[in-house]
Amino acid sequence: MSSNADIYHEMIVEYSRHPSNFGKIENPDVTYHDSNPLCGDSIDIFMNINDNKVSDIKFHGRGCAICMACSSVMTEIVKGKTIDDVKKIQKDDILGELGLQNLQAVRIKCALLSLKVLKYAIYTYLANHLNDTNADALKQEASALY
């Protein structure tokens, strides 16, 4: 019988080979790009937002298996959610899906790169489209991820 660790490992390998929502959106409502300063790997996120909900999300770029798996999980969690619900997503929501809660510090940047990009993307959308003055808290939250 497989242990939880084996199952999570298989999930990470599978997501890295066949990432979910991988690609680009033409003329997205918002896009954001950032990179992992340790390795230079980078992620772009593209989102369309309708009726205050993320109607579509895709990510593109390159990263290690953990980065690709976490980016995939992040897009699966976000798709269809309201902006308010997306704002509430925390790092453990992503890490927990793949059993990565105790990840060593050096790999945490791999796991959280896409969440950081997501938070900045939502911040950018709120600041540009809705003139939301509370958006700055989201920017600070993204900066504090690592």
Ligand code: FES
């Ligand atoms: Fe580059 Fe993990 S080694 S994102």
